[in-house]
Amino acid sequence: TLGVSSKGMAASSSEEDLLFRFRASYQKQDGTVEIRARGVTWKNGTATVEVPFAVLAKHEVSPKSHPKAMLKLSRTTGGPPVVLTIREATAERAYSVLSDAKVTISAIVKRRKRSEPSESGSSSSHKARKRARAVPEEAGNVEEELRRSLLAADARLSAAYKELVTEGVVSEEEFWSARRSESIEAVAPAAPSNELLADAPPAVGEGSKLRYTLNAAKIAYILEMYPAVRRAREAHVPPMSEKAFWVKYFQSRYYLRDKGAAVAAGKAGELGEGGDDLFARFERRGDDALDPRRPVAPGVDLTKTAADRALDEPPDEPDENEPAGALDPSAERVVHKFNRHADRVVGRIALDDATPPVVAAADLVDDLDTKPPDRLLTLNVDDRRLDAAPTGRPAGLSLATPGDRPRWSPASLALSPALETARRRAAAAFRVLDDKARRPGAAPDEPFRSSAEEHFALALQLLKAWFTFPSKRPKLRPRLDALNTQLDSLRRDLRDSSTRHAAQHAAVLQPILAQIAAILEKRDSDHFDTSLFAHV
């Protein structure tokens, strides 16, 4: 264990210098913790966990009465806190180390608070956060929430954030200004999601009040999933306001027609075709059907078998005398809903064979969507249909819209066809790797895959920063070089690996590595500068 050395204190002006180091375990794995001016890092041979002071919300230590000496670091970006358990021979020594660590961290945090308000945006953003808490409708709060959720949800973005913002290459505002559309992506993802957005459960308010929150993605989803709603919207908005329209939607019988809750309550029958409301009137035959013209693999084509059973024998026609609506399609509609939803998700993937799988698409594509977003709408709907005992009050509506939310500007940069092709090829290679991993008996190759994928994503982020902020190129250059070195190392590791599977992976990874190398080799080229990114 190293104490706080005078050398370390003296060198504290430099962010890279080590201030304190001690042994600690994280998630039951032994490792070493290093406290530097930029953050606390735990690492062992295989994993690294870093908590930069820029995102450190608070640090806590366990009381002396506790059998274990533990340091808990919470982040402003959300996610579970990092809990480090000091590993020393005796509890006393452990608490001694913990005390030193606490003093060191507190000193750095205080110094950062004193020195940064004028030069860095972090303190001002902290104040802004405070203000935002006080005034919830304020734009900054929403933006910050979005950023936090983005960082928490996207490990790659978080890595890029660390690499660029925490390392001080670009400021927080610059980082996010280049990713405005990414914020939108999070709200209205270009890549399809498994989530049934139209069925997001409402928050329960007082009495029979239900609070629905709508955003661009949910609206787009509902309009796509329910053509009747789209038609009704086209017909009624305007003159009806957008808010009023959506409140009507959530109050309508149509809204509940394919919800399991209504089926279970036995209400779906009355909410089905029989229900005459604003939306049911716009319903057309075949709205619930999938597109039958799409080609299917011969191995799953049941229609041929169905046709085959009736050689020279006319099919049994449906009974034309059966009264319309006599069928009870309530439970069937729930089934159709899931098939339609899955068709939508898979159909989007299948639009382009070269389009990578869901995860890869979400991770790699950025700044491509120029679709203007909608405002967030929070709808308080008085929905007495779901109440067991009606209150007798008329169905009412109170609409709480947050004030003037920031309207995101569309992205100014898009990947050029050349870089997009590179990305797609890499994604296709990842997919090959996935297929390979699926084969019976395939060895787990996750480390190789994730390593290559992360490097590729980071290369894209760095290159984007390179072209977005020409003034930052001196700071970016060493990072690009470092990445290049890492890639070379990865390539060598794969190539020289003695195991058969690793060698096979090397072959599969070859196109990815070639693409990364090509991108890096061209980074100084003027031609690359103009061709890989195109302004829109």
Add this chain to the structure above:
Amino acid sequence: MEESAPPPLCYATGRVALTPGTECLAGMRFQLDELDVFFPYDYLYPEQFSYMCELKKVLDAKQGHGLLEMPTGTGKTVCLLSLIIAYQHEHPAMGKLIYCTRTVPEMEKCLAELKFIRQKRGEMLAAEGRSTKDEPFLALCLSSRKNMCVHERVVSEADREHVDVECRKMTASWVRARARQDSGVELCGFFEEWDRAGTDAVMPAGVYDIEDMKRLGREHGWCPYFMARHAIAHANVVVYNYQYMLDPKVAGMVSRELEAESVVVFDEGHNIDNICIEAYSVELDKGKLNRAQRCASRLGRRVDELRAHDAERVQAEYERLVKGLEDAGAFAGRAALTDAQLGASPVLERDVLDEAVPGNVRRAEHFLRLVKVVIQHLKKRLEAPKVEVETPAAFLLDLEQKTALDSKPLQYFYARLNSLMRTVEVADLDDYAALGMVADFATRVATYQDGFAVVLDPFFRGPSGIPEAKLQLSCLDASLAIKPVFERFASVIITSGTLSPLDLYPKLLQFTPVVQVSLQMSIFRPCILPLVVTKGADQLAMSTRFESRDDASVVRNYGALLVDLAAHVPDGLVVFFTSYQYMEQTVAKWDETGVLRRLLAHKLLFIETKDVVETTLALENFRRACDCGRGAVFLSIARGKVAEGIDFDRHYGRCVVNIGVPYQYTQSHVLRTRLDYLLTRFQIREADFLTFDAMRQTAQCVGRVIRSKTDYGIVILADARFARNDKRSKLPAWVLQFLQSAHLNLSTDASLGIVRTFLRQMAQPVDDADLKQMLLDTATVASLVKGRRSDAGHFMDLAPT
């Protein structure tokens, strides 16, 4: 340094497409007694060799039939085809191989195997300097017009359901006769070209699947459907649907000319008794009877019009009927293919066909009046206030008493209607389907006195869930449909992966097999993990028995099981429910309680529906999701379309969950009548039959996920009743051999631990050395053949089990 991967072991997997590196195979050739067997793979499984030996016993017996069970995914089809083709070459008098399949994909898989066998045979003979040109070999499939039509307008414009009608409108003999005088009448160019070629329209030797047939048709300008109908008489191998052999109406048209020396194979024949019964049963309801009545009136008007301007034709028909039905139904030349209307007469005996048609149905107007009276009577019967089950004799007696009709003419109804429709030149048969069903009902009820029951259920709840009156002439005896096949053809082989218990089939189908054998599965690793999950994590029992299936705890525990499995099992997960209704209700409850939202966090969800097109698209999407994502979940029905014909091999099905024991709906009056019949006639107890039926459906679902020996899968039997010995003992031996006693009463969380361990083990690379130890090469097979002569059967000892 990159290591070069060793060449893959080439062995049969149950399908050609999955076999790695098939292009590098040399194949295998060995002598099995007098047969020179060409096997297209380098290695043989021990059970495949046993299967061939047993199969040969059946063929050697000449007039003998066989019942062979071999585990799913062990290459049944390829050894069956290899051996029978070898037999055909050795014994040219054998006749055809008529291979009956349940689905079109199975038909295509069979033909793909056959192509592969022929290709390897050619290569092996070429290596010896011989050619296969001197042994012309034709194998083809036959499917419906809908699947085989190449006429651009019909395929692109017409509704798929109306391809038949459009085809008849252009190919019927009277349409073609009219076209000779009126150039405005549209004819099918493909049919005309095929007809013009006449005897020159010979298909070149080869193996043709549906697409090959269509390609050939387009190249030569010949209609693939009629080409196939004509060519099956000359083919060595014919592959088609069960119905074409078992349904007398279709079989009378398609299979009538096939030689009696042929060998008939029913692949995946575990449900053959149900198919036989379906082929012979007729269902009528009020809607159908109303339509039939309208059709009869329409037909009457057409007869009047015809008589007004072409009385001779009506009179000619009358003359033919006087000579007997056989003459009335006789077609000449190509008209036999094009002018068959409602299909061949279903059931009539030779003496009935030969005698003169009764006077009161000879004239069209008399016949139609009679039909209307029968329809009226049936409609009245539908108004009965309670369920009635009676024998055909009782039904006819009631008919005679209430309508004062003689029941004998009823058995001529179907053939008489057929003749009339040809006389008045009806091409749009779809409009007359209901009338055809009434005629079929009348003919059958008047012909069969035993093995049938008339069941009248005024409150029948069909798929719609709305009660409606239904009159069903229900066939109770599956042997009636298959009896002509057993009697006519030299050898009939029923084979499947799930025929256990074998001794029930001879009883149900009333035949005595010369070989009845169930083969074990040789294994090199425990690739199936069957688990009986009887309770949820809360220790409450899970079961779909009627009394408890709607309990909140049962629905919740099934949901939790599914979500947990989706979280742990990579790739595809297939779930089989006991019925559509139960699945839909459960899905709605899961949607309500958020189970499906949690499930969607792990995998996409696809659900089978009653709509074939939607289910097909859902299956296609399911496979795409498995190909490019984190896998998917497919909810299906144990007796549904998917369970019977779709494979979930490799990553498409890593786990199959059977939610509940798929018993039939025991309150069904038709089923109860059949159970009574089975007890009194065959001494098969009700519980035995129901359990047998449920477990064969379960086994069929289980077999969906294991399609080769390197494949692996988890089988969750999620119902407390599966833990009982009387249930699980009826599962096939190849499932039971993996079922450990410790895995018979598990909770959800306990089963997940076992699942995780299994998946870790199975994720390890397949050890080629272990696999090879199990496979038989040419030398081993030669020694086994030698040993077989002295001591048949000992070769199975070599297989590690």
